[in-house]
Amino acid sequence: MISDSQPLKESQTMRAGPSQEDIRRHNLGALLRHVHLGGPISRAELTSKMGLNRSTIMALTSDLTAAGLVREELPRETGRAGRPSLVVRPESARVYVFAFDVGPDRLAAARVGLGGVILDRRESVRERGPFKLDELTGTLAGFARQMRRKTRPDTVCVGAAAAVSGGVRKGDGVVRFGPNLKAEEVPFGEELGRRLGLGLPVSVGNDANLAALAEHSRGIGAAVRDLIYLHGDVGIGGGIIAGGHLLGGHDGYGGEVGHMVVNPGGRACGCGSNGCLEAEVGERALLESAGRTRQRQPAEQEPPGQPREPEPPGQRGRDAVRAVVEGADRGDIMAQDALTRIGDWLGLGVANLVNIFNPEMVIFGGTLREIYLGSAAQVRTQLALHAMAPQRERLRLRTSALGDAATLVGAAELAFAHVLSDPLEVLARVTG
Amino acid sequence: MISDSQPLKESQTMRAGPSQEDIRRHNLGALLRHVHLGGPISRAELTSKMGLNRSTIMALTSDLTAAGLVREELPRETGRAGRPSLVVRPESARVYVFAFDVGPDRLAAARVGLGGVILDRRESVRERGPFKLDELTGTLAGFARQMRRKTRPDTVCVGAAAAVSGGVRKGDGVVRFGPNLKAEEVPFGEELGRRLGLGLPVSVGNDANLAALAEHSRGIGAAVRDLIYLHGDVGIGGGIIAGGHLLGGHDGYGGEVGHMVVNPGGRACGCGSNGCLEAEVGERALLESAGRTRQRQPAEQEPPGQPREPEPPGQRGRDAVRAVVEGADRGDIMAQDALTRIGDWLGLGVANLVNIFNPEMVIFGGTLREIYLGSAAQVRTQLALHAMAPQRERLRLRTSALGDAATLVGAAELAFAHVLSDPLEVLARVTG
The missing domain is CATH 1.10.10 (Arc Repressor Mutant, subunit A)
Structure with missing residues (x-):
């Protein structure tokens, strides 16, 4: 710039x-x-x-x-006389990047062509538990090798980037914190770059930040200069586009709206605080309110970083969240009450952000897509109560257009950034 | 840009x-x-x-x-040999702008020279009460005339701008809301421009936004690309510099951090909501907590926009707030308790903003300067409890360097903006 x-x-x-x-x-x-x-x-x-x-x-x-x-x-056809333009x-099939996504429950990799086309894709389930850097980068690098083997000889990989559910330090790709990945001070970008062995640095960004970038670049927020993207997974992440630029903050941790306290003294949060938006709206709050998981007593709440007692499979994750929203649709009273409660807190959080940012659009992605669709009335009521009229009168509430691909698409945009800022550098590499 | x-x-x-x-x-x-x-x-x-x-x-x-x-x-002297550079x-004495400030208790005007030098200044007390557009613009235009009469004939006024305690629509200078001025949908910029009669448009901005710009341009936040300025007056305003640019939002109302709800169900706010940062930390909360004004019972709280019962003079305004902080310093227990309470809510609000923005610096200005100095321990404790470690580890908390002049200096920067973006336009006007 x-x-x-x-x-x-x-x-x-x-x-x-x-x-x-x-x-x-x-x-x-x-x-x-x-x-x-x-x-x-x-x-x-x-x-x-x-x-x-x-x-x-x-x-x-x-x-x-x-x-x-x-x-x-x-052009295929032209309605005009004269020589067509x-x-x-x-060159989407020829010029590509590798995009990776590390979520609490999922590891994903994609080969994305210039123009944002997903050419190939691999995914595996990640077990919640300690962050195993070796195993994890090994899996992702393996995905990249598999996809690379299937490419034509004239293709060229021009970059690589990863989206991670955590706070990533600007510049060196170190994951400073990621309570939902149990990651802390992990030199993720460096290690993944080494394992890939492509001689390319791997850029790393927060998953919600990158999903925001994706929706802003080629999703529901294209041409919107001021937007807030809220990402639901185990926790709540955020990515903010202000005046056309991703809000990174001083060190790259900007947009952590999930740790805005909306309910002082409220539910314990993985970050060590209480009553954060993530604690009141995240997966655990929803599933416990809906009676879909064993309710923890306060005495049982472990300090952050300690291993949790394993829960039976199927009781958590995206499918479990979606099951609550579907249950509410079918008339399950507990699920309806849970959505009402979660929608109220979500709406209060959105109202705060609308007052602070005066965005043109708020986008609900990840599991928040379904949660918002199931609790839009609560969200709108809280907005009317707590957001100032001029701030909200031209506000649009939308759901993600890119869905589960948003984080990968955003990582691809990050990987393409240097090519777009200096295509000659790529030319030099290709011709030199 | x-x-x-x-x-x-x-x-x-x-x-x-x-x-x-x-x-x-x-x-x-x-x-x-x-x-x-x-x-x-x-x-x-x-x-x-x-x-x-x-x-x-x-x-x-x-x-x-x-x-x-x-x-x-x-140059006056040079230590080097050879022709000095x-x-x-x-040309600070020759090229100037008019800067205005409309606060709840104060009307101010200044003649500010290129380079940000305050050349002349006028100020009067504003009575709290209905927003009287005619009277108010008349007073400000009168100040400008007085100051203009004292200028040399070769001086040139190149712009005018006003800071207003309220939300200002981008583009047309209409004050959409200003609960502490009792202003709503006031075409302020247009009317002030007409009354000035200089043939110049008057740019209008939110006072905290402009104070943020001032501190960023030539105050404590110079060279800081990510900062949050918090302005205390009757209410709490905010101005945010993100990535070196003032956060304006879609319509210009960005930065209204005073209406972030920090205490759901808490004190009634002038905006119609409850538990806003402004309601918990603003002048009324402080004075009531300190027993410095008659405590209102809930039944007495009037709906916003209705006239309040007049209070005895000296019981409110900047001096009253400062008196509480001084009282606490001298050992007044009620004042100390009030500051503790206000500092806790202020700290929670700052922690939220630090999580959301990851700023390099938070600046306390207006009455928040004294309030912060009197409650820094509470603010730091809340930050430690609620802001994530990577977000706060390089954070600096500072007080305004420009003090009461920040809003006027910021308005002057706004007025100079077009000159800096195109000095030739000024050249054409002067020579043509």
Whole structure:
């Protein structure tokens, strides 16, 4: 991003460095971003959307074609007379990244082509329990090897990134905390990069942050500059797009809305506090309120980090949460009461965030998708009670468009970021 | 701001528009911003800070000098041999803006010179009561006239802006809500512009937002890219700088952290909700807890918008709040208990914001400056209990450096914004 206080340079007038190259680099990235996010587009449309002239667009697309990042084709049909404008398409089958997702219950990996196409995908169940770095990165690297073996020889992997259910330090991919993964101070990005053996660094981000990025890039929040994405899994995560940019905070831990205290003195939270949004709305609160799991007595609540007594399978996880929402639909009174209670706290949390951020859209993803759909009346009531009218009058409440793929799609966007900011670097790698 | 997907243009290589002019315009703004925010600076330092060459810096400073925005002078003394580098200074005495502040208890106006120097200032007490648009804009316009009469003939007013204790719609300066001003849907900016009669539009912003901008531009938060400024007056306002940009939200109401519910079912708030940070920490909560004002019974709490029974003077306002903090210092038990209670809620609110934003700094301004200083232990305890360790480990808690001037200084920054983004426009006005 170019900030206001940085000077622009132009060699012709100001003789101050390699500016033609800078400008070309920037414009190549801008054009590739159009194709990557918007899909196939004619040269004529690019000319008009980017405000550059035809010969410039032609030069840029030639460079990107030479780099193997896009290809140009005649359009299938054209209603107009005259020579049709060539259509620029991303080389989705050829240029790809690896995207990974580490959730409390799931390990997933995907091969995602330029343009955001999921080309291949692997998934396995993760047992809740201690975070085993070796085993986990081994599984993910194995998935990548399997998918790589199936690719054509001319394909090229240009990046890798992972979404993790936890707080990730900006810069080095260390998972600083992840109560629902039982992870603490884990050098995850480094180790996964080593296991992949592709000679590529692995970027790591918080799963809800990356899902927010995905919904903002190519989901329900495309073209929305101010949005809040709330992600339900075992816990509650958040990703915030403010003024078009992901809110990262000073060290990269921004968006941890699940640990906003909404109910002082309320339910114990895995983070060590009480009454956090996650504690009142997360999986355990819902399942216990609905009588779907053995209610823990306060004396039984273990301090965070200690192993829990194993529970019978099927009593937790996404399927168990969905079963409560379906039960409420079918008339199960306990499930209905649970959803009402959870919806009230969720609504209060959303109202707080609406007052703080004045977003255009709030998106409910992961298990919060079903929970919101089952408790929308409560959420709206709490919003009316606690969010200020001007803040909420143009607010839209939506559910995730990308569903369970949001975290993987977001990780892929993170992996593609360096390609979009400097396609020439990829060109150099491919041709050099 | 230039976003990543906008193309850069260079006429020489790409023949696409008046790019030399665009670049010159951008660089003039960047240079003026350095001088405006950093103060006098030598050409040599500008050359190194901006990464442009000497002849370019010379050309830019010549243009700004011609526009009367800066002047160049020989430095007072130089320790070095050889020709000294000229020092570029903002024309603070010549180029100014009008800044206004409308608080619950105070009307203020200032003439602020380029470089952020307060050249002149007027202030009057505002009686709490209905928002009288005519009277209020009349007073402020009168202040401006008085200050203008005292200026030299060669001075030039380049902008005007106002800080208002309320929610201001982006774009048109309408005060949508301001429970502590009893303002609702007031076309404030338009009316003040008309009354000033300077032929200049008046930009309007929320007071805490503008104070945040001021502390970020030239206060304790200079060079801090992620900060939260909390402003105490009758209510609690907030201004958030995220990634170097003021968080405005979709419609401009971002940062209303005072209406985050921290205590569900708690004290009634002027916004119509209960248990908002403002209700638990604001002036009334403090004074009532300290026994400094007649305690209202629940039945007495009027609905928002209705006139309150008048209270004896001296029992409220900034002085009354400060008196509680001083009382606690001197051993007044009720005052100490009140500060403990208020500090606990303030700390919980700050912990929530730290989890959500992961800021580098939280700044306490307005009456919260004294309240924080009197209850720092409570605030830190709540942070330790409720903010996640990685989020708070590098956090700095600070008090406002600009004090009561923060809102006016912030309004001045808002008024100067268009000059900094396009100094040529000012040049055209002055020379044309």
